[in-house]
Amino acid sequence: MDKIELKQVLPLVFEERRSLMQSDVWLQNLTFQKGHLYLVEADSGTGKSSMCSYIFGYRKDFTGQILFDDKDIHSLRVAEWVDIRIRCLSILWQELRLFPELTAMENIQIKNQLTGFKSQKQIDEWFERLGIGDKRDSKVGRLSFGQQQRVALIRSLCQPFDFIFVDEPISHLDERNSEILGELLLSEAQKQGAGVIVTSIGKHMNLDYDQILKL
Amino acid sequence: MKLVWKLLRQHISIGQFAGFTLANLIGLVIILLGFQFYQDVSSIFSSRESFMKKDYIVVTKQVQAVSALTGKGNSFTTSEIKDLETQPFTRSLGLFQPADFSISASMGMKNVGIQFSTEMFFESVPNEFVDYDSSQWNFQPGDDFIPIILPRNYLNLYNFGFAQTRGLPKLSENIISMISLDISIKGHGKSGHYQGKIVGFSNRLNTILVPQSFLDWANVEFGSGEQVHPSRLILEVYNPTDDRIVKYFQAKGYETEDDKLDQGKTTWFLKIVVGIVLGVGVLITVLAFYILMLSIYLLVQKNAEKLENLLLIGYSPSRVAYPYQLLTLGLNAIVLVLAFLVLMIVRKYYLEILETLYPDIIIGGIGKTVLVGLFLFVVVSFLNMWVIHRKIAFIWKRKG
Numbered sequence: 191m192d193k194i195e196l197k198q199v200l201p202l203v204f205e206e207r208r209s210l211m212q213s214d215v216w217l218q219n220l221t222f223q224k225g226h227l228y229l230v231e232a233d234s235g236t237g238k239s240s241m242c243s244y245i246f247g248y249r250k251d252f253t254g255q256i257l258f259d260d261k262d263i264h265s266l267r268v269a270e271w272v273d274i275r276i277r278c279l280s281i282l283w284q285e286l287r288l289f290p291e292l293t294a295m296e297n298i299q300i301k302n303q304l305t306g307f308k309s310q311k312q313i314d315e316w317f318e319r320l321g322i323g324d325k326r327d328s329k330v331g332r333l334s335f336g337q338q339q340r341v342a343l344i345r346s347l348c349q350p351f352d353f354i355f356v357d358e359p360i361s362h363l364d365e366r367n368s369e370i371l372g373e374l375l376l377s378e379a380q381k382q383g384a385g386v387i388v389t390s391i392g393k394h395m396n397l398d399y400d401q402i403l404k405l
Numbered sequence: 406m407k408l409v410w411k412l413l414r415q416h417i418s419i420g421q422f423a424g425f426t427l428a429n430l431i432g433l434v435i436i437l438l439g440f441q442f443y444q445d446v447s448s449i450f451s452s453r454e455s456f457m458k459k460d461y462i463v464v465t466k467q468v469q470a471v472s473a474l475t476g477k478g479n480s481f482t483t484s485e486i487k488d489l490e491t492q493p494f495t496r497s498l499g500l501f502q503p504a505d506f507s508i509s510a511s512m513g514m515k516n517v518g519i520q521f522s523t524e525m526f527f528e529s530v531p532n533e534f535v536d537y538d539s540s541q542w543n544f545q546p547g548d549d550f551i552p553i554i555l556p557r558n559y560l561n562l563y564n565f566g567f568a569q570t571r572g573l574p575k576l577s578e579n580i581i582s583m584i585s586l587d588i589s590i591k592g593h594g595k596s597g598h599y600q601g602k603i604v605g606f607s608n609r610l611n612t613i614l615v616p617q618s619f620l621d622w623a624n625v626e627f628g629s630g631e632q633v634h635p636s637r638l639i640l641e642v643y644n645p646t647d648d649r650i651v652k653y654f655q656a657k658g659y660e661t662e663d664d665k666l667d668q669g670k671t672t673w674f675l676k677i678v679v680g681i682v683l684g685v686g687v688l689i690t691v692l693a694f695y696i697l698m699l700s701i702y703l704l705v706q707k708n709a710e711k712l713e714n715l716l717l718i719g720y721s722p723s724r725v726a727y728p729y730q731l732l733t734l735g736l737n738a739i740v741l742v743l744a745f746l747v748l749m750i751v752r753k754y755y756l757e758i759l760e761t762l763y764p765d766i767i768i769g770g771i772g773k774t775v776l777v778g779l780f781l782f783v784v785v786s787f788l789n790m791w792v793i794h795r796k797i798a799f800i801w802k803r804k805g
Contacts, residue, residue, distance in 0.1 A: 268722060268798075272719060272721040276719040287714045289412055289711060291415060292408065292412065296408055300715075301719070303408065304718070304719055305719070349719070
């Protein structure tokens with residue numbers, strides 16, 4: 191997948207404010223290119239997470255068109271979505287979507303077993319680097335949100351992708367950990383030549399963004 | 406897959422699944438047992454011969470003193486036959502056609518030194534009433550071989566009367582059917598010799614039966630050409646328990662030759678009872694199915710968020726549905742095996758009683774019941790799988 195296009199996309203809840211819309215994303219023709227780094231800045235309630243959900247096929251409550259390489263995502267079949275979620279798109283959800291009943295490591299494995307993309311050694315190394323090496327076998331439900339964010343990041347890197355979306359990845363991290371996370375994210379994305387879309391409602395990673403969009 | 410199962414087994418209620426297993430087991434046992442019991446018991450009621458159609462009655466007129474003397478009056482006229490044919494209980498009607506020529510038969514095993522010779526008579530009924538391989542139950546001019554069905558009484562008469570008192574060997578049905586009869590026919594100034602072969606014994610037809618095609622031909626060839634009215638009719642009815650039959654027969658002064666009507670009633674009641682039992686079994690099974698589906702729905706609902714997350718990290722709906730499908734498949738299989746076990750135990754018990762009551766009962770296998778059980782297993786499991794698949798598809802589409 192080389193590009194994701196948003197054409198005149200507007201969440202249904204904003205329909206009444208259509209004429210007042212002033213956004214770089216909504217009701218615009220916008221293209222995310224592979225290999226580029228984007229920051230989407232937003233105030234809360236402006237539909238940042240909605241945008242991620244739309245692109246992931248999780249929600250469909252919008253007007254306009256979203257295209258993957260010129261193909262309207264409405265026309266994608268279930269098997270195609272499954273394939274896209276394993277090979278083309280990765281996401282770090284704002285609400286993380288981890289499984290609290292499983293340990294940190296199991297949460298990673300449940301994804302990595304599906305893709306077989308990363309070695310156990312690599313995963314162990316990331317745990318150490320992100321400072322959660324001692325939490326490997328702890329139930330995710332017992333970790334702090336900041337620790338969970340790091341687990342969720344590792345999980346999102348355990349697959350091939352053309353684009354990775356990180357929805358407020360550092361909201362609960364200190365500066366040092368934010369920096370490590372940013373480095374990790376960028377180096378993985380660069381390895382794959384992938385596009386990165388970071389969203390933020392204020393605090394954001396200091397990276398060399400190609401484009402900053404105001405939602 | 407192990408991790409997925411670790412996730413999805415959350416919220417499984419042992420109680421609900423035990424309830425389903427029990428209910429389904431009871432339902433399935435009732436169905437299989439009812440079916441098997443009918444198979445086992447119906448052999449008592451259906452007579453041993455397999456080559457006559459089931460629901461038929463042989464109709465005669467009462468033999469009265471006057472008619473016995475004149476030799477007339479107990480044959481059926483054309484209008485009487487027509488009338489019977491148009492009755493609502495009649496499915497089909499056939500005439501007993503007598504032979505219009507004289508027949509003598511001799512039979513024996515020369516090396517044993519037994520030789521019988523006797524005057525005989527032949528009758529035939531239309532082929533549709535004889536459930537025998539039609540390629541063998543046939544005669545064509547030029548054949549010198551005639552298939553014959555004898556009343557079983559004749560054999561019993563010989564075995565238990567004649568042979569017993571004279572110290573002659575008893576003959577089994579198999580031996581008899583290996584012996585050929587020498588048959589001589591005379592009439593209309595002609596004569597003919599044929600080989601007769603006994604192909605079966607009948608409990609219910611008190612006549613020496615040959616193929617209709619033989620008599621049709623022989624009556625022309627050897628007969629006097631007079632039209633012979635039949636004195637016996639063979640009647641196939643829709644339902645032997647129909648009380649209109651009895652009323653009609655009483656009004657006309659007809660008689661039936663055997664207890665087919667009584668036997669028909671018993672079989673009919675047996676069918677009704679078994680039908681009711683099967684109905685109850687099916688009902689319980691349907692309810693059990695419903696319990697299982699409710700449990701699965703509840704389980705899927707409780708785990709909806711996990712299922713959704715699995716789908717979002719790239720698991721396909723069929724992969725997510727798989728553990729639950731496997732679970733129901735396993736439960737269904739356990740229930741099936743248990744049901745067969747219960748069936749075998751109960752059957753062993755009632756067979757002992759049946760064998761005491763009816764020593765000559767022929768016990769069949771449980772093959773058909775196994776097929777019924779497997780069929781139900783396949784249908785129910787398929788429905789389970791489909792419902793689970795659909796439920797997961799709803800979660801995929803976020804319709805809950």
